[in-house]
Structures are given as C-alpha cells and as structure tokens.
Amino acid sequence: MRESIIMKIHYGTALGAVALVAVHILMRMSQKFSDSLQYQNVIANYHFLPYALMLEVLLVLLSVHGFNGLRVILLELKQGSTYEKMINYGSLAAMAILIAYGSRTILMAGMGVS
Amino acid sequence: MAVVSVPKPSEESNSKVKTIGQTNTITLRISRSNPSEGQEAAFSEFQIPVQKWTTVLEAILYVKQNFDHSVAVRYSCRQASCGSCGMKINGKPALACYTKISELNSNVVTVEPMNNFPIIRDLAVDFKQLISNHKKMKPFIIREDSEVTPESKEFIQTPQDLEKFLQFSYCIKCGLCNSACPTMATDTSFIGPQGLAQAYRYVADNRDKGKDERLKIVDDSHGIWRCHFAGSCSQVCPKGVDPAMAIQLLRGYLLGFRK
Numbered sequence: 375m376r377e378s379i380i381m382k383i384h385y386g387t388a389l390g391a392v393a394l395v396a397v398h399i400l401m402r403m404s405q406k407f408s409d410s411l412q413y414q415n416v417i418a419n420y421h422f423l424p425y426a427l428m429l430e431v432l433l434v435l436l437s438v439h440g441f442n443g444l445r446v447i448l449l450e451l452k453q454g455s456t457y458e459k460m461i462n463y464g465s466l467a468a469m470a471i472l473i474a475y476g477s478r479t480i481l482m483a484g485m486g487v488s
Numbered sequence: 489m490a491v492v493s494v495p496k497p498s499e500e501s502n503s504k505v506k507t508i509g510q511t512n513t514i515t516l517r518i519s520r521s522n523p524s525e526g527q528e529a530a531f532s533e534f535q536i537p538v539q540k541w542t543t544v545l546e547a548i549l550y551v552k553q554n555f556d557h558s559v560a561v562r563y564s565c566r567q568a569s570c571g572s573c574g575m576k577i578n579g580k581p582a583l584a585c586y587t588k589i590s591e592l593n594s595n596v597v598t599v600e601p602m603n604n605f606p607i608i609r610d611l612a613v614d615f616k617q618l619i620s621n622h623k624k625m626k627p628f629i630i631r632e633d634s635e636v637t638p639e640s641k642e643f644i645q646t647p648q649d650l651e652k653f654l655q656f657s658y659c660i661k662c663g664l665c666n667s668a669c670p671t672m673a674t675d676t677s678f679i680g681p682q683g684l685a686q687a688y689r690y691v692a693d694n695r696d697k698g699k700d701e702r703l704k705i706v707d708d709s710h711g712i713w714r715c716h717f718a719g720s721c722s723q724v725c726p727k728g729v730d731p732a733m734a735i736q737l738l739r740g741y742l743l744g745f746r747k
C-alpha cells in the first residue's frame with residue numbers, strides 16, 4: 375500500500391476516534407462515574423446494540439491507529455528490508471489479534487455470556 | 489538646510505581604534521577523529537587571537553597555518569555560497585564561514601562535525617547520501633519541450649509564480665537541515681529536509697511537468713511522512729529556506745488539498 379494511503383487512514387482513524395471517544399465520555403457522564411462502572415450498567419451498555427457497535431468501531435479505529443503508529447516508530451528506529459517486512463506484517467497481525475480479542479469481549483458481553 | 493558635519497580626524501581615528509582594532513584571545517576546541525583508523529573523537533585546544541570580524545572558519549584556518557596543518561575541514565567559497573563548511577559550533581549546526589566568533593558571546597568555541605553524517609575525519613563529513621537523495625528528487629525542470637530549437641520561446645513566469653518556489657531555490661546543499669533533523673538521527677533511509685524541500689521547489693515551479701513522478705518518489709515509507717514537524721531544519725538553514733514548510737506544502741498535494 376502506498377504510504378500516503380496508510381497515512382490518510384492514520385489521520386482518519388485519529389479524527390474518527392476523537393469523535394467516538396467524545397460520545398463514549400458523554401455516555402459515562404449521563405450518570406455518576408462510579409455508577410457507570412456498576413456491573414449491571416456495564417452489561418447494559420453491551421446489550422444496547424448501537425452503543426456496542428460504536429465500541430466495536432472505536433476498537434477497530436484505535437487498533438489500526440495505535441499499531442500503525444507503533445509501526446512508524448519502529449521503522450524510524452531501525453532499517454533493513456527483513457526487519458521492515460517483519461514490522462509491517464507484525465503490526466497487521468497485532469491489529470487483527472487485538473480486534474479479534476476485543477470483538478470477542480463485546481460479542482460475549484452483548485450476548486450475555488460471561 | 490541640512491548640516492552635515494565631518495568628524496575631525498582625531499575623533500574618527502580614536503573611535504575606530506577602540507572598537508574595531510581590538511584583539512581578543514579565545515580557546516578553540518576542535519573535535520578530532522578518524523573513524524577509518526579506529527580513532528575516537530577527542531578535542532584539541534588552541535588559543536586563537538580574534539578580532540570583531542573573525543569567523544569560525546578563519547579561526548580554524550589560523551590553527552592550520554600556525555599550529556597543526558592536519559586538521560581536516562572542508563571549505564571553499566568563504567562566503568556562504570558553496571555549502572561546504574557546515575559544522576556544529578558550540579552545539580548548533582551552522583556554516584563556519586558565516587558565523588563570527590564575536591556573535592557567539594563566548595571565550596570558548598567548540599567545533600564538531602555535523603550530526604547525522606558519517607565522519608570522514610575531524611570536521612569533514614561524508615555527503616554521499618545527501619547528494620544522492622538530492623539527485624533522486626530530479627532537481628531539474630521536467631517537460632517534453634525543454635529542448636531548445638529555433639522555434640523555442642522562453643517559458644513565461646509571473647513574479648507570483650516565481651514567489652511560490654524562489655526561497656527554496658536558494659538551497660546551497662550545506663546539509664545543516666539534515667544534521668538538525670531528529671528523524672535523520674535514527675532513520676538512515678529518510679530522504680531528509682534538504683531533498684524534500686528540493687522536491688517541492690520543482691513541483692511548485694509552473695514550468696515543470698514532473699509533479700507526479702516526484703510525488704511518487706517522496707511517497708515512500710522513508711519519505712515525506714517521516715517528518716513530524718520538529719521544525720529544526722528551518723531554524724538552522726543559513727539561506728532562509730524553510731524546508732519544514734516545503735514538506736507540509738508538498739504533503740498538501742498528496743493529501744489532495746492542492747492540485
């Protein structure tokens with residue numbers, strides 16, 4: 375992939391995350407913070423489909439942004455074609471694993487398995 | 489009627505002798521190393537008589553003439569046009585011929601080779617990568633009809649067109665910007681502010697048709713995106729070039745803000 379496309383994704387995910395994190399924080403503020411962390415409330419969040427979907431999107435945005443950021447840092451730290459290939463594929467794998475693990479949590483909580 | 493009074497001969501000579509003719513002595517510390525012989529950097533110190541106008545380069549040449557001719561330093565024009573004499577002067581990248589000792593406000597002047605370049609010996613560094621990155625940017629006007637024929641006319645350019653790239657064409661390839669760049673310090677494959685500013689210089693020239701070619705070259709994993717806007721390149725440039733701005737303007741084309 376061209377670096378400009380990757381960086382457009384990087385900036386886009388950052389902007390998307392700002393918007394979604396804002397919604398996320400506003401939702402926390404609709405009740406007392408300690409209440410928002412009560413077991414029943416947390417589970418209720420996951421049962422509310424639009425919010426659960428938003429969390430899923432946020433998970434994807436931040437995994438992509440965070441691991442691409444880490445990829446950039448590592449590419450600037452050391453150079454070499456084998457190393458760079460490892461970093462590129464490694465960050466893709468890390469994104470996929472984090473998204474899979476996070477989705478598993480969202481899905482399980484949403485379906486009431488815990 | 490305006491009255492112009494000429495200073496009396498006695499007044500004139502007095503003031504000049506006091507301010508201009510004064511000789512000071514400073515300590516010049518020169519970093520000496522020879523990596524190919526495995527010789528690590530160590531400082532040699534010299535006491536140098538300087539006057540108000542003495543430049544750092546002149547002080548180094550004084551050492552070569554009077555104390556130690558083996559000091560390795562690259563220079564040529566002595567007037568900030570050839571780009572040869574870049575070095576670290578009291579920790580900051582600058583041209584030795586364009587830095588007066590008196591402006592450093594210090595009796596100890598330390599000169600070291602520029603950062604982010606391989607050292608050849610003492611103050612002389614290797615410019616191979618800078619020149620090769622500069623060449624990769626295709627630093628010339630690209631267009632089909634650039635061959636001069638009897639029918640050729642000049643390529644017309646308005647002062648506004650010229651303004652778009654003029655400051656970037658003042659680059660003398662001294663490498664100070666690359667030596668100040670924090671990305672260059674760890675990313676050995678980074679094109680660097682010098683090359684990227686030159687890519688912009690030609691892309692922004694309305695006589696040039698090589699925009700797409702150059703954008704493809706800078707849009708690389710060690711290209712334009714590895715600038716994080718530290719801005720140190722623009723602070724140290726002795727010719728008033730603003731490479732950090734050139735990089736952001738060039739990014740504008742890749743992000744679709746500019747055509």
Ligand code: HEM
Pocket residue numbers: 385388389391392395436439440441442443444446447713715716717
């Ligand atoms: C939501 C707010 C965020 C915004 C607006 C944002 C924006 C940005 C931008 C613009 C860059 C590019 C910087 C550059 O090229 O110099 C960047 C880099 C980076 N971001 Fe984020 N980011 C945000 C959140 C995060 C989060 C939550 C993480 C961690 C998961 C993260 C990890 C990184 C990393 C590791 C880099 C690479 C370091 C760098 O280039 O300086 N960011 N971010």
Ligand code: SF4
Pocket residue numbers: 658659660661662663664665666681682685721724725726727728729731
């Ligand atoms: S942009 Fe300025 S600092 Fe960089 S090489 Fe050109 S003249 Fe030197």
Ligand code: FES
Pocket residue numbers: 562563564565566567568569570571572573574583584585586
């Ligand atoms: S000697 Fe030419 S720029 Fe300093």
